[in-house]
Amino acid sequence: MAYGAAGTAADSNRPVIFMTRTDTLKTLNVLALAALVFYMFFQKPWLLYLCAFFLAVALTDNPLARLTAGAWMKLAGIIGNINSRILLGLVFYLLLTPLAFFYRIFNRNALRHFTADTRDTLFDDITEAASSKESFEKTW
Numbered sequence: 001m002a003y004g005a006a007g008t009a010a011d012s013n014r015p016v017i018f019m020t021r022t023d024t025l026k027t028l029n030v031l032a033l034a035a036l037v038f039y040m041f042f043q044k045p046w047l048l049y050l051c052a053f054f055l056a057v058a059l060t061d062n063p064l065a066r067l068t069a070g071a072w073m074k075l076a077g078i079i080g081n082i083n084s085r086i087l088l089g090l091v092f093y094l095l096l097t098p099l100a101f102f103y104r105i106f107n108r109n110a111l112r113h114f115t116a117d118t119r120d121t122l123f124d125d126i127t128e129a130a131s132s133k134e135s136f137e138k139t140w
Contacts (some may be wrong), residue, residue, distance in 0.1 A: 019069055021061050027069040028058035 019027070032054035039047035057065045129135065 019066060019073070024065050024069040025058055027072055028054045028065060031068075032058070043056070084115060 011108045032051045035051035037055060038044075039051065054068070057068055
C-alpha cells in the first residue's frame, strides 16, 4: 500500500490509499473470513451474505473491490489512531505514573543526587592529560 496526495484540489490535504490488486484481494478475503467466523458465533444469515459479497467482489479487479477495501483500510486507520492513543494513555496513567509515585516514596535517597550538587553548572573542566594527543591514540 502506498499513501499519496489526491489529484483534486478539494482533497489535496487528505491522504488517499492506493492499493495493489494483491492488497485488495488480501483485505477482501480477510473481511470474508471475519464475516464467516462471526456467522459461526452469532448464526445471523446476513453474515453469510456479507461473506459471499466480499468473495464475489474479490473475483474481479473492479472499482467496487478497490472502494470496499480502501474504505475498510481507512476505517482501520482511524480505529488504529484512536486505539493507540487510548492504550498509550492507559499505560501512562495506570502503569508509569503509579510506578514513579511509589519509586519516589520508597527511594528518597536515590533521588537526592538531583539536589545535592550546589554548583552553578555541571560542566567539568578537562585536564591537560586527558585532552592530549596521546590520550586519543589508543582509546580502547
